[in-house]
């Protein structure tokens with residue numbers, strides 16, 4: 001069982017306090033859903049956990065090892081950023097082994113979601129197709145924990161459904177933290193849900209609470 005323990009994360013941009021004393025835990029088998037209004041700090045939190053952004057204070061421990069502010073977290077944590085990151089001119093089939101071990105490379109080479117694109121280059125694919133490939137590469141990467149920032153963005157409903165199944169299956173061996181505005185899809189697969197609001201994380205039990213905290217409109 002792998003464990004990720006995130007504690008005491010505080011982050012400001014100038015005068016703006018975005019994260020205040022954040023605590024979050026994740027274990028193998030858990031899918032932690034992270035919701036929040038635009039600009040609430042979800043991406044900022046994921047970047048700090050992955051180690052590409054510094055914070056004023058932080059304590060992050062993975063499998064008993066304390067991770068310093070910016071350290072190499074390869075094999076421990078992988079991260080799907082909001083922004084596109086695939087090399088545009090490399091064939092998809094040649095990208096897979098850069099992210100995945102032998103076993104998962106073989107899985108992706110025969111996956112019905114990935115196989116249509118193996119001989120394509122990202123520059124010739126649609127935005128949604130590129131997003132799907134990025135998400136699959138990160139989900140199947142070697143890391144114990146996977147941070148997904150808006151994995152469902154630009155994907156059509158049936159593909160989202162298949163991707164959710166992939167995440168749920170992979171969570172048998174990994175822990176996930178997922179942030180996306182497709183809140184129903186996040187709710188469907190998450191084992192726990194947090195709302196980031198005014199710099200603090202609130203554990204959410206039901207849809208009503210998401211309305212009370214003004215994340216969801218009352219009409220839903």
Ligand SMILES: Nc1ncnc2c1ncn2[C@@H]1O[C@H](COP(=O)(O)OP(=O)(O)OP(=O)(O)O)[C@@H](O)[C@H]1O
Pocket residue numbers: 013018036037038039040041042043044045
């Ligand atoms: N590099 C930066 N410099 C200054 N302010 C920043 C920077 N990055 C983020 N911010 C601010 O921090 C706040 C949180 O941004 P963040 O991108 O984490 O929000 P988010 O919850 O992911 O939003 P969204 O749902 O719209 O993607 C925003 O008000 C944003 O303007």
